[in-house]
Amino acid sequence: MRKLALAALTGALVLSACGKKEEEEQPRVANELVEPPVENVIIEEPDAPLPPPVENVVTPPPPAPPPTIDEQQQIDDDAAATGMTTRIDREGEASQSADEPSGTGQ
Amino acid sequence: MNISRSIRFLSSLLPMIAFAPALAQQASPAVTPPAFPVAPAQAPASPAIVTPPPAPIPPLSTAQERWLNEWLRTGATQGLMARAKATKDLSGEALIAATLDRAKALGTGRVDTADFLQVWALRPARIDPRPAFARAVQEDRLPQWAGQLTPPYAGYDTLRKGLAIYEGIRDSGGWKTLGADSKPDAVRARLAIEDKSGAAGESLAVAIQRAQRRYGLNPTGQLDARTLKELNVPVEERIGAIMANMERWRWMPRNLPENRVQVNIAAAVLTVFEGDRAVTSMRAVTGSPDNATPMLSSNIHSIVVNPPWNVPASIARRELFPKGRATLARQGYKIVKTEGGGERIVQPAGPNSALGRLKFDFNNNFAVYLHDTPSRAKFSSYDRLASHGCVRLEKPVPLAELMVAGDPALAGNIQSLIDEGKTQRVSLPREVAVYLLYWTAFASHNGTMNFRSDPYGWDKLLAQKIENSSRRVDPTAAPSPAIALKD
Numbered sequence: 001m002r003k004l005a006l007a008a009l010t011g012a013l014v015l016s017a018c019g020k021k022e023e024e025e026q027p028r029v030a031n032e033l034v035e036p037p038v039e040n041v042i043i044e045e046p047d048a049p050l051p052p053p054v055e056n057v058v059t060p061p062p063p064a065p066p067p068t069i070d071e072q073q074q075i076d077d078d079a080a081a082t083g084m085t086t087r088i089d090r091e092g093e094a095s096q097s098a099d100e101p102s103g104t105g106q
Numbered sequence: 107m108n109i110s111r112s113i114r115f116l117s118s119l120l121p122m123i124a125f126a127p128a129l130a131q132q133a134s135p136a137v138t139p140p141a142f143p144v145a146p147a148q149a150p151a152s153p154a155i156v157t158p159p160p161a162p163i164p165p166l167s168t169a170q171e172r173w174l175n176e177w178l179r180t181g182a183t184q185g186l187m188a189r190a191k192a193t194k195d196l197s198g199e200a201l202i203a204a205t206l207d208r209a210k211a212l213g214t215g216r217v218d219t220a221d222f223l224q225v226w227a228l229r230p231a232r233i234d235p236r237p238a239f240a241r242a243v244q245e246d247r248l249p250q251w252a253g254q255l256t257p258p259y260a261g262y263d264t265l266r267k268g269l270a271i272y273e274g275i276r277d278s279g280g281w282k283t284l285g286a287d288s289k290p291d292a293v294r295a296r297l298a299i300e301d302k303s304g305a306a307g308e309s310l311a312v313a314i315q316r317a318q319r320r321y322g323l324n325p326t327g328q329l330d331a332r333t334l335k336e337l338n339v340p341v342e343e344r345i346g347a348i349m350a351n352m353e354r355w356r357w358m359p360r361n362l363p364e365n366r367v368q369v370n371i372a373a374a375v376l377t378v379f380e381g382d383r384a385v386t387s388m389r390a391v392t393g394s395p396d397n398a399t400p401m402l403s404s405n406i407h408s409i410v411v412n413p414p415w416n417v418p419a420s421i422a423r424r425e426l427f428p429k430g431r432a433t434l435a436r437q438g439y440k441i442v443k444t445e446g447g448g449e450r451i452v453q454p455a456g457p458n459s460a461l462g463r464l465k466f467d468f469n470n471n472f473a474v475y476l477h478d479t480p481s482r483a484k485f486s487s488y489d490r491l492a493s494h495g496c497v498r499l500e501k502p503v504p505l506a507e508l509m510v511a512g513d514p515a516l517a518g519n520i521q522s523l524i525d526e527g528k529t530q531r532v533s534l535p536r537e538v539a540v541y542l543l544y545w546t547a548f549a550s551h552n553g554t555m556n557f558r559s560d561p562y563g564w565d566k567l568l569a570q571k572i573e574n575s576s577r578r579v580d581p582t583a584a585p586s587p588a589i590a591l592k593d
Contacts, residue, residue, distance in 0.1 A: 064311035067319070078387035080550055081377075082373070082376065088258045
């Protein structure tokens with residue numbers, strides 16, 4: 001009878017220890033299951049919105065103050081736009097005969 | 107604007123303006139005889155009663171034939187064709203015919219006026235190049251003769267130089283397309299292809315601003331969508347624009363009145379010239395793409411102070427009558443009966459009149475004129491092609507003062523006349539020449555090319571017409587696929 005009681009107690013302790021061991025390992029298993037998605041997120045990081053700063057990077061130039069154009073410059077610009085009608089003296093450009101070397105055809 | 111200086115200008119200007127029509131008909135004072143007889147720019151063709159026999163051409167020497175063949179190969183440098191082709195030397199009648207055709211093209215344009223749009227009302231004078239050519243052969247002065255064929259203005263010459271530069275760019279491969287994400291170095295390199303005036307160490311924003319001014323855009327210094335669009339226009343299209351503008355220069359009279367008002371329709375700006383010197387300028391609002399302002403020349407003869415607006419029938423039918431009579435009445439319009447039993451709309455003079463306080467009248471077939479406007483906000487915009495075809499003025503009162511300065515009874519009194527509120531017509535002491543022109547390519551004083559978008563599509567149309575005409579009649583013209591694609 002005493003032998004039977006001792007064997008039962010031993011078995012219970014063994015089962016108890018196994019059970020405890022199972023309980024201790026449960027979180028570790030859970031962590032392993034969670035980790036792959038975390039690793040996936042890390043893999044997707046190249047698409048993150050902040051690229052590393054690089055020299056000669058694409059950034060819009062800061063707004064520039066409007067250019068300063070004085071009245072005479074504006075008049076000159078408008079004159080060019082409406083037709084630059086300064087007369088050209090063609091006399092000096094063509095004062096040779098057909099026998100002389102010419103610059104035509106260049 | 108310096109009014110006192112401007113009044114001084116007009117004092118000297120007006121006596122000369124008085125003779126503007128006469129000046130327009132006089133031959134150049136150059137010692138060398140003109141390459142062809144100069145006729146009035148806008149004169150109607152007088153009926154020919156007797157047709158004189160064609161001037162005989164003296165036999166050409168070998169040197170003259172060689173020179174003419176070489177000269178004929180320079181058509182592309184004058185924008186008469188996109189590309190020249192290698193041709194055999196011509197001789198005899200074929201050489202003379204090709205020479206006379208080229209002379210006419212350089213003198214009055216490649217495109218026949220019969221092929222003009224109606225709104226291209228700035229028509230070149232008719233010329234017969236044969237007599238001057240015969241004289242040049244006789245006197246062995248062919249280079250001088252040829253040199254005088256093209257328009258004697260810096261505007262034409264700078265375009266010719268610009269054409270050579272852009273053809274060089276084309277032959278070097280053109281430019282790469284930019285995007286909003288293009289790197290600054292790429293943007294700088296692209297800008298430098300067309301604009302060599304950048305200073306060392308200059309910021310990219312300043313360089314972009316300069317480009318934006320060259321394109322008539324708001325100079326923000328930002329590489330925005332409109333700036334990118336202009337920078338990405340293919341070089342072939344820029345060449346086509348230069349060619350079209352050179353052709354328009356060939357339609358201009360060889361002797362412009364020294365004092366005149368010039369409007370660039372495409373850029374919506376107006377400049378007053380004294381001699382060849384610009385003395386004042388202002389912004390304008392010109393016709394929208396659906397209501398193109400015509401190209402023309404005329405003379406401003408009078409100014410209407412406090413003008414009512416007799417609404418053109420087309421505008422009344424399209425825009426006003428659909429609003430309903432009650433709305434029109436509430437907005438101050440009056441509906442009046444016409445003699446034919448119809449109706450027309452009149453907007454009485456006043457501060458809200460569409461014509462503002464001043465209207466500058468000149469004879470033309472399109473019922474367009476220069477005028478004031480109550481809608482001032484548009485002048486601060488960089489998109490100013492918004493009128494029904496008339497030219498709205500940013501500074502009408504100073505312009506009117508310039509024009510009446512020669513009349514002591516009127517000088518300095520324009521604002522007083524306006525304040526009286528009465529509608530009255532003021533005849534100018536001297537008529538003032540006015541030119542409505544369409545320039546989409548022009549050089550700055552440093553030679554850098556400026557471009558405007560082609561709001562009416564006239565550049566593409568004209569480039570096509572030039573190309574078609576060249577292929578049809580010029581043995582040295584090669585087909586240009588780039589231009590042909592512009593339809």
